[in-house]
Structure formats: structure tokens, C-alpha cells
Amino acid sequence: MQPLKLLSLSIAMLVCHYAVAQTADVSDLPRKGKLLTEIYSSTILKENRLGIDTKRSIKVYLPAGYDHSNKRYPVIYFLHNIFWNNDQMFEDGRVVTLMDRAIVSGVMGEFIMVVPDYKTATTGSLYENSPVSGRWLDHTTDEIVPFIDKKFRTIPHQTSRAVVGEFMGGRGALKLAMTRPDIFSVAYALHPVATGMGELPWAYLRINWQKLFASKSYPDQSLEGIEQIFLSVSQAFLPNEKRPPLYCDFFMEMVNNTPTLLPDNVRKAREGFLLDESLDACADNLRKLSGIALDWGRFDPTYAHVDSNREFSRKLEDLGIEHEAEEYRGNPYDKVWLEDGRFYTRVLPFLAKHLIFAEAASVSK
């Protein structure tokens, strides 16, 4: 924002908010980015027991200047939530407009954004590697990233690569930060889930085990959300290839017709699913990143999400890991994708600050 611009606006209007000047109207500017859909045939995802479709669509946002330059750009990988997909994310056009505006108004330099497709027949990926439910992390780092680097003019280096996600995708962003600093150097998790246990023991989660155990096939659309989620958790972290049709064990089993806790399975599921359980082991990886952030809305009706994120930040602090961790008013459903929402005012400036936008090669040309 140039002070000069402010002055001229001030004279034009009798009463003006300074903020008005900050929100450049980009609707009639020619600097609009472009959204492509690529199709990728995955080899890695073939290894699964749940009939996952190995043809994956990939959404790719290219900035306005892409076609008229030979520059290389940093890349943001965005991981979507469960019960969601990368088509829905772009349906109303809001996300592309926000990115166009961010670039035009100088919030951030030009970048590419890639949104792979993590949907499945039920919940979608939990962003893990599992012999039963698929090696989604490997799929991302070993298939998608090389594919994008080959096909587009990216800066093919971790210092110019960020991973961002929301909800379960926020879990994914943190998981990749914790395990693959060779691929990503910046991570931003929007309202991540499964960062910790929260206040409720596993045995008290409102899961209808009778209904879940009565399930005779997969996918079983008659299951409610909570049962679908914990079935996915079980398939990911308690895989059992010898137990069709669900191919997993559970942390509760029916004993004398009563759901009964299996502590060892709780421990395994916990260690796999809840990110704080592997923080100690991953601390050195996290220290290699140049920027780590998470944020979350205070009024998520699932209090465990809020409680866990507070504690996750406390644990990062104890490990001496530099990060940002903001808890904002409201819930994560209505504060992120607004014009002045978290994505525009927090995520993009954070990436702008921590990503490297130029590389020796491209500049020297």
C-alpha cells in the first residue's frame, strides 16, 4: 500500500476507512490466474484392500504471469479435509479469487498451488501410509511432487515448497512436516485434527460399536460419520489383511456382547493417529523446516480439537521448535475462506515470509 494512493482516495471520499485502500479491487484487472485439472495414474495407491481408485485428479493453480514468463515458481501443496475433495474446493471460485488478489495486492509473490485428490469411497485419506487403506503420504511425496515438478516450471527444491491443509488435511500437513523435511520446508495447518487426544478417553468416544461391528461390507454407506471415521482410523493404524471385509482390528472388540477396550490396540491407534505421540521422534525433522504454523477456531463443537491443538503447541515449545499457533475467535468453518479470512490474512503472508521465491537458475537467465 502506498501512502500516495491513500491520499488520493482520501480526497475522493468524504469519509474513508483506511482499510478500503488495502482491499484492491481486482475484478477488472487482467491478472487472473488459471486453474487446470491434471489426471495422475498412481502406482503406489494400487497397494490397498479397499478398492481405491488409482486415477487421481490434481487441481493446479497457475499465477497470471505464468504463461508470459519463463520464471520458476514456489509451490503450495494443499491437503483437503475428509468428506471433501479438490473439486468442491474450487466450485465457487472463491479460492482462486483470493489467490489472484493476494498476488495483485502484493501480499505474496506469484506461486503455483497444487491440490491433489484424497477422497475415497468413505471418509477420504487420513494422510498416512497403510497396507490396507493406501500409502497416501508416499503417493504425495513420491508421485505427485515429482509429477508437478516435471510438468510445470516449479522451483524444484524444498525451500520453495510448502504444505498446507485444513482439518484432516491439516493433520496431513503436519505429518509431512514431521517426516519429510527433504520435500517441504514450510507447513501451515489450518485447524488440524488428531494432533492429540483431547480430554476424552477412547472408550468414551460416542462410537456405535454394535453398528460398526454389524457392518458386513465395505464401503457401508449406512454408517454414520463417527463410525466411518473410526473405521478409517482402524484401517489405517490397525490394519489386518487377514480380516475381511474391513481388513482391520479395532480398539474395542465385542466380548460377551459388550464393547470392550483393547488397551494395546488403543496404544497402537493412538501412536499412529495422534501426531503428538511421535513429536519427540520427529523433532529433528521439524527443526529443519523454515516455517511451521497451525491455527484453530476456539468454538469447534468438538472440544478435543481445541484442547489438543493447545497442547500440541505446548509440546512444540518444549522441544524448542519455533512455530506459530494462533487460536482465533469463531469456528473453522466460517473464518478461513472469507475475503479477510485466515487463508488470506494469515496463511499467505506466512508462506510469503518463509518460502523462497527466486532461484539462482531462473534469475541468471
Add this chain to the structure above:
Amino acid sequence: MQPLKLLSLSIAMLVCHYAVAQTADVSDLPRKGKLLTEIYSSTILKENRLGIDTKRSIKVYLPAGYDHSNKRYPVIYFLHNIFWNNDQMFEDGRVVTLMDRAIVSGVMGEFIMVVPDYKTATTGSLYENSPVSGRWLDHTTDEIVPFIDKKFRTIPHQTSRAVVGEFMGGRGALKLAMTRPDIFSVAYALHPVATGMGELPWAYLRINWQKLFASKSYPDQSLEGIEQIFLSVSQAFLPNEKRPPLYCDFFMEMVNNTPTLLPDNVRKAREGFLLDESLDACADNLRKLSGIALDWGRFDPTYAHVDSNREFSRKLEDLGIEHEAEEYRGNPYDKVWLEDGRFYTRVLPFLAKHLIFAEAASVSK
């Protein structure tokens, strides 16, 4: 930030962080603001029982352009913490540099900042009106604000006036927002205290009552911080002009040599001191403001501050009062006045968005 500037910087450097471009180096720019010290002789503060010095210093920051224009400027009133004063606030020069930089880099238009002096012989003002400890709120709105509007080229209207404070000064900022929307239309409380009770009953606060009751004079520098604070709370909210030398009642009194709770006095002190207790009554006032924000650091060792602010935000929400309320990683001692601290990255942009920077009169000239 102009994209052009970014490009030229990119070419100049082999590897650059985009963020570098955001932090303009202002050290050699001529656009430096000016810090004045005014002295104000208060009539209102004469009414007190504690020997308050009625000669008050006022720090006034004028932006670089002030002397070379006949423009009028919005004004930020800043309320400092207890055990602190307005001289200390400017001692290391950091605050003025941040404001200069914010104006030069376009974070905010030019503005005046006023920091009155709320120190006393012990804790300093709690930002209240009390016959015993002084009418500090009235002093601010009825003396300081008119004085500043008369002496400087301010935009003398509430829509161009913000009140900001930290810690107890944050309480002050919220209290003025709750009671004087005719004076201020924007409020930002940095890590406010006394917004609510927290998790601990009053009887369990670690106050050494024996020591406090043994106090034979005021001020008594031998008292520790916690006793000084609750003495100030008592003088402000349980004033008793007939009880020298401390001129107040307490919410505990010695009964048979044991500190014993007086529930009625707890209630009075609570209703006066804790802001959430008067939220219902002040809701209509708050609705008149154009911007309300509070933030706080998660790792304040006094958990009650954190807990209370979370709940204060929840109560604002129930009253349908638009506001921002961010809880950030870290504590409020080391995150606010850094180059990329809360004041620079959160407070000033919030004020920029909600204050009105131009007025009909000045523009029409």
C-alpha cells in the same frame, strides 16, 4: 508492497525470502516521527485519598508529516500496564521506530499516538473511577482527550479515536470501550487482565492477608506485588473513606485471627473489577464501536488470565458482538513489541482497518 519492487529485489539477490521485501529499511529515511512530552495538571485526580500526584506527563507521538502539513490525524490512546509508566515505554526507542516503519511501509496511514501517565505510588491505576484511588477513566476522557484535541491537529471525533492498552491497560481499553463509545470507536486490548475470574475462587488467591492487614501506612513498599494489587483492587472497588490509612474494605477480614471471606465484598469487588460481570449491561455500548479486538499469549504463567480471556470472548459472542480474539503462542512479555510482534502485525493493521483517517473538514480545504 509493490510487485515491481519484489521483482527488482529478486534479480538483485540470488536467493531471497519474499519477506525481506516486506521489511522496508527505514533507518536512513527522513520520515521519522517525533515524541513530545506534555504536562497536564489534573483537576479530576485531586479527588483521591492516596496522595496521587495531579501533575501528569503525557507522551505524544506525531507522525513525520505532521509539521509539514495542515492535515488532521486520527489518534491512538495507549494505556500502559501497572508497575510501569509512559516514560519506560519509550526508553529504548523501539515503539517509535515501529510506528515510523508502519507508516513508511503502508501498514497504516499517519496517526498520532498519546500515552498518558497512569502510575501511582504503588501499582498504578487500575483504570476505574474511585473516590479513594482516583477517577482515572474520567481523567482520561474528560481531561486528556479534550486537551489533546485542543493542542494538536487531531480528527476530533470518536470514529477517528482508538484506545489500546496492554495487561491492566488492556483492561482499561476494554472498560472505556464498554462505557464510552461516544469517545472511542475502536479498541484493542493486548493481553488484558481482569476480564474474568479464571479457575480459582477469590479465597484461594495466594494473598498474604496477615501481611496486608499489618500494613500501617500507605504506600507501604514492603508489600509484595500480589498484596499491592489486591490493595489497589480494594481501594478502587471497596472504597471506605472512613477507614484510614488504606481507605478501603477488603473481601477477606480477620475473624478470630483467621482471614475470613466476606461474600458481599467478593461480589462487589468482582462486579467492579472483572469486566465480564458488566458485559450484559454494556452490550449496547460495545455494539456502537466499529472495531473491538483482544489477544493474549497462551503461556502466561497466571492461567486465570488465559482462561478469562477465552471466556470473555465467548460472552461477547453470546451477546452478538463482533470482535477479534486471538490467543497466540508464547507469552505476552516477549511477543508484542518485536519487529514482527503483535503491535506491528496485529494492532496497527486492525486500527488501520477500523479507524477513519480523513474528515470532511480537512479534505474540503
Add this chain to the structure above:
Amino acid sequence: MQPLKLLSLSIAMLVCHYAVAQTADVSDLPRKGKLLTEIYSSTILKENRLGIDTKRSIKVYLPAGYDHSNKRYPVIYFLHNIFWNNDQMFEDGRVVTLMDRAIVSGVMGEFIMVVPDYKTATTGSLYENSPVSGRWLDHTTDEIVPFIDKKFRTIPHQTSRAVVGEFMGGRGALKLAMTRPDIFSVAYALHPVATGMGELPWAYLRINWQKLFASKSYPDQSLEGIEQIFLSVSQAFLPNEKRPPLYCDFFMEMVNNTPTLLPDNVRKAREGFLLDESLDACADNLRKLSGIALDWGRFDPTYAHVDSNREFSRKLEDLGIEHEAEEYRGNPYDKVWLEDGRFYTRVLPFLAKHLIFAEAASVSK
């Protein structure tokens, strides 16, 4: 427990747990109480808009000795939860057995227990007085209590009368303690709900307002539990006799097809429903009781219940009101009515300690 008894048992068994001696086997003892069902025709409940059945059943437990003595007994009034009734409570016989055992083993002297019927066509009573949903508090104190005192040999005095309830009935027990110390002198709330707001603002409760507003009749069994509950809250605390068929206002109304918060109605509903809102006003009443207790299970999946009860206890403490407030491991569904559950090990001993079991009149006979 007599030490002698312990000794003889010790000799009889090679290895014994002391606890064995504590659990007297009463199955073959003749000292079994008796459960009666009375029917009461209510006048007070006629005043309502929801078609409440004014014929109410009352369960009455008489201790084993009742028929063979002319003694008078203290009375425990028990208030059941919503979505529940007084028939269900006695169906499996467990409650009567626990009371028989308590009396035989000396946990408590002989007493009468009365369980009125608070069910309605939907949720059941929230234990309030409402022109729309019925004056249930008045029904209890002005109809049921006199009826019982007339029909049975009670000690007809508040010092020999306790009110106990669980969940919403716990709310009822506390509400009666807060308003009618002339009737009850001892109160025990088992896992009470609605003692405070919890961590979530009203606007964030997962209520399907579209569905609720689409309701065209009352009762509407197609509504889910959460919608039924907040409809009952609205009928109780936002009654509107001119608005058929639901006869109430709401704290959200549809504005432009969007559920929109009405802060004034939030305030009214909050002040009526949440007990902590009227604690200040009721403090003197509570001080008249000889015993107040609440307890709750830590692992209630609705965290707001846990959070609110913690804070309710904190507020009682600030008011200097003596009470017990235990948070126990587990949830309130499976810890209360066990052989060594909360009712047997906490409620009955508390009542034993605070109720008066003998009266001048009966003793003098």
C-alpha cells in the same frame, strides 16, 4: 460395621478382603422396603400450552420398618432426568435393593423416597415454572410435598426433607435448593446439567434450526434430541403464548433464510436456564440449607457439562457457600447405580449426615 463381625469372618475364611464384610448380603433378610405407586391429579399443571397430562404417577419407597411402627421418617425427593421417567427408574429393581441394603448395613437410617413423574410428550420437565410448559417447580413443592406429608408418616419439616436428582433432575435439585429452602434443607445433584454455559457460545451449539423452524406441530417426534431439548428450553424460558404451535420465541430466528442470533433472547434463555446466572440472587437461600452437594463424571462427552460444574463450584466458593463438589472418574451413565456407585457411597451417606431423622413429636409418643 462391627469389628467383631470382621473377626469372625476372618477366621472363617483363609483369605478375606475387609471389604467383603462391608457388603452385607441382604438377599435373604426380611428387611425389604416396599414400592408404591400413587396417582396425583394436578391443578397447577393445568396451566400449560402443550397438552401436559395432569394425572401424574408418584413412586413411593417405604422402608421395611414402616408398617410395623408408628415412627415418622425423613423424605428424599428424587428428580429424574429428561427422556426418562419414574417407572423406568425402578424397572430392574436395583434402586430399591440399594436402599434396602443401605438401611440394613447402617449406611443410613430408615427413610422414605418419593419419585414424582416429570415426563412430557417430548423431553420431560426442565424443572422450571413456565406459563407454556408448566409450573413444575410449584407442582413439586405445592402439590406433591403436601400430598406426601398428608398421606404418609413423614417428618413434615424442611430439615428432614432432601431433594436429589440426576442430569436435568440434578438441575432441578439445585434449582429447588436455590429457591425453596423453606421446603428442602439438603440437596444432592448427581451430574447436574445447565449449571453454566461451558466453553461454547449458544450460536455454536449444533442445533439444526432449519429443521426446528420447519416443525409444524407439537409434539413433533421427527426432531432429534438436541432440537427437542432447545425447543423445551425455549418454551420454558422464552414462552410466547401468542405464537402457536410451539408457543415460544427462540434465541435464533431466520433472517434472510439464515439462522441469526438474537442476543436479548440469548440473555433471557441463559438467565433462566443456566443456574449460575442466578447464584448471586439466590445465595442467601442456599446459605439456609444444611447440606449441598453436586458431583459429576469427568468423561461426559459433552464437555460443557464438566466445565460448567467446575465453574459452578467455583462460584459457590466465592459466595462462601459450604458444599461438596466431586468430579469422579468415568461418566455419569455407569457409575451411579452400581453396588458401590455414587448413589450408595456418596449420596446416601451425605443425606445421612445432613438430614434430621427424628422429631420431637414422634419420639415423645
Add this chain to the structure above:
Amino acid sequence: MQPLKLLSLSIAMLVCHYAVAQTADVSDLPRKGKLLTEIYSSTILKENRLGIDTKRSIKVYLPAGYDHSNKRYPVIYFLHNIFWNNDQMFEDGRVVTLMDRAIVSGVMGEFIMVVPDYKTATTGSLYENSPVSGRWLDHTTDEIVPFIDKKFRTIPHQTSRAVVGEFMGGRGALKLAMTRPDIFSVAYALHPVATGMGELPWAYLRINWQKLFASKSYPDQSLEGIEQIFLSVSQAFLPNEKRPPLYCDFFMEMVNNTPTLLPDNVRKAREGFLLDESLDACADNLRKLSGIALDWGRFDPTYAHVDSNREFSRKLEDLGIEHEAEEYRGNPYDKVWLEDGRFYTRVLPFLAKHLIFAEAASVSK
């Protein structure tokens, strides 16, 4: 309590509380226990770098019947808090009276209580094994227990041995439960500390590191409590025999004159000191116990204690470990040793229920 007794009392008094009958007046009964002081010369404690006195006093309570029988008794080992000792514990006679009363009134069968001495020149034992600060756990299990079993008529088996402690001694009781089920089968921790981290990262604890690092000798009585405690934590869990005079490392060290976090040392100290960190590893041990309980006061001014205990209970639950975990109103300082305090109403009945009071050998004599 016999109903008969109640009746006779009822007739004697015009108005009586049932509770009166429960509190037998034992002051004039001949059934008073006896308190001995033994001296034990420890070999194990010789291994330390802090000059620990190896002559340890042991308080032993023998029940009234001890001298007139040849019975064997279960034994309760009681672990006292830091900054406290076993002499102070018995100074006002209250503890012995409570135990006498419990036995007379049948709350519990006759037992022996042993209170070893864990004081040191500074804080006292943290109940750990350390080459620098002493092997206090081994001292307890390998020296004190055999000594007591040899000298007194105990039932020398883990099923008749309980370990109880308060505050840091509560930590000790849990630690022994987690590591030595071969010695103890029942554990009750009264308001244990160090069960978890709480809400505050280590770097934010209010430790005056400058002062601690300036310490030139041990013991250094000029250090405040918090510095003494974390010095003891360091000596216990970051021992360094090559670093006189304090013989330990720290989780903060001065770097460029600034206290700087050493994450690896945080991790080590955390894993050693905080009990929840080793719960997974000790789960099988805990499952061998017949009774595990902890309780704590809600209004401990150190919120971390409350928060940690809540979470510790949640973790036990996830491990499927049966336990009791009550949070009571008030603080742990004034609710435990009252006539109707936690020790009398909770600890002793819990031990009565889970300890085995008779053994084949003694009974058969």
C-alpha cells in the same frame, strides 16, 4: 453403625442428626494405638553426591490390639511431601487419632502404618533413584520394607501392603505402583504432583535461572522454593557427577547470558519426572495392583497440578487400568486431615476394600 444404636440415641435426644451416631466418641476408649520411632542406617543412600544423612528415622503406628495379640497386620507405607518430614506429620496428634477412630468405628480393620523419613538438606526426596540425589525408591523397597517386616508382625506380602502419599509423596506412591507391584498391591495418591506437564511449557516456568546458576554451593538456602525444586529435579533426572558443586545438568543453560532451552534435557527431565511419560511402559505393572486411586483438590493455585491429574486419569483409562480419580472441592491443604477429610473418608475405606487383612498362617494359629 447399628440401627439399634440409632434408635436409642434418637430417643435420648429431641433432635438428632443421623451423622452424630456415625462419629463414635473414642476419646475415652482404651483402644488407642501407639506411635514408635525407629532409626534405620541406610546403605543404599550412601551412594549420593549431596551429603544425605544415612541415619533415617521411621515412624511406626501400631494399632491398639497389637500388644495383646499375636496377629499379623497389613501395612500402609505413607510417603510425605517435600519441604516436610515424618516428625511434623505426627506433631499435633491428629493422624494417630484419625487412625484410632477408623479402627474403633469399623471403617477399617487393624493395620500398621509406617512413615519413613524422606527429608534432605533442601527439598527432600522426589521419590526416584539417582546416582547424585540418592536411590530413594530402592531405599524404600529394599531396606525399609524388609526392616519393618522383620521387626513387626506384618503380613509380609504385597497383597497386604499399601503405599500412600501426598503431593510429592503422592508422586512416590504412584511411582512405586508403576514399578514395584511385587511389593505393593494398593496405592492411593493424595493430590499427587508431577503426574504430567500441565498447560505451561518448561521454558515458561517462573524459575530464576540467573539466581540458580549463580549458586556456588549445595545446599544453598538463599534459593527460593521453585529454584530448589527444579534443582532437585535436575539432580534427580539430569545427574552429572562431573559437575560440582550441584552435580547436574539443567534443561536451561546460559547462552550469551540468556537462559536458553536445551530440548534434549527437557525431554530427559520430563521422561524421568513426569509420571505420565512412563505410563505406557508401566501399564502391565499397574494392572497387577488390586487398587489404585488418586484424588486432588480443584483449587490448587498451581493449575498444572489439577490439569495433569485430570489427564493422568484419562491416560489410565486409555490403558484400561481400573482406578479411582476424584477431584474434590477445595485445595489439598485443608481437606485431607480433618475429621471428615479425605484421609478418613476416602483413603482408609479404599484401603479397607482392597487390602487383605488376614493370612492363612496367622489365622490358623
